[in-house]
Amino acid sequence: MNISSPRAESREFDSLHFRQALSQFATGVTVITTRLEDGSFRGLTASSFNSVSLDPPLVLWSLGTSANSLPIFSGNSHYVINVLNADQAHLAKLFSRRTDDPWEGVEYELSRTGMPILKGAIAWFECHNRSRYPEGDHVIFVGEVEECAIAPQEPLIFHGGQFGKLK
Template sequence: MNTSSPRATTRGFDSAHFRQALSQFATGVTVITTRLGDGKFRGLTASSFNSVSLEPPLVLWSLSNVANSLPIFTGNSHYVINVLSAGQEELARRFSRRGHDPFEGVEYELSRTGQPILKGVSAWFECHNRSRYPEGDHVIFVGEVEDCAVHPQSALLFHGGRFGST
């Protein structure tokens, strides 16, 4: 089956206006974490998370082509998607900044495969790095969920360039 289609006509398209329109869609906030071969942990904040399939259990998220962490996540077999709770805005900010170790002083436990799971999250999904699809200026990661947990509480949201909660 051919899944490609002709390109849309976007001549004169205003990217800033597009970004502003996208900001009107409230999203949950996640921190994607993984463990490197040398035992060091890496993580980043992402709001581009979505379910894909129940059978098999699949989720997706995306990462910019120019992100420093792209080789880390394309090269690792597993990662954890941590869904942040309402009180974890500082974690979202911490994992979005460069030039420091975001895990310093952060409580976590290790998953079955040794990936860091952040304490206090609303839910987490331990994923096998099943596939990746380059699209536009991002790479879409599809993870097959091997384990997950839920801790019902208010979720951290991002809307209109600001954090909020349910």
């Protein structure tokens, strides 16, 4: 069931103000990874990760419609959501930039479907790319979790435009 409402009434704030208000919500940080048909890997940093359902196990994240990687993640059958630990801000920064080969020197292992799992992640979720919903200037990805693991450590936090730790 897809329920939508008419647009909200006009706003009295601009996108910069909205972005600043959103930055006050502390989130964890993830790197979403996948493998292309040619065997190469792609990854991107996302803080828009959340749970959707326990039965079936569903999670979501979102990606801007102008992102170069949108066709890759829209078209692949699987991806891995890697939840970063407090000492992995360098990975969050690395995968948030456009670079020729962000994978150089990055430690990972492969999932059962051949998707890259970042070493040191405090949790990871291997997902079947179940559905996508365009909304505004983003696409919301819903993944059905086929496998997950945890390695409890302190998480990497993003707040006020900065990476940090809980303590």
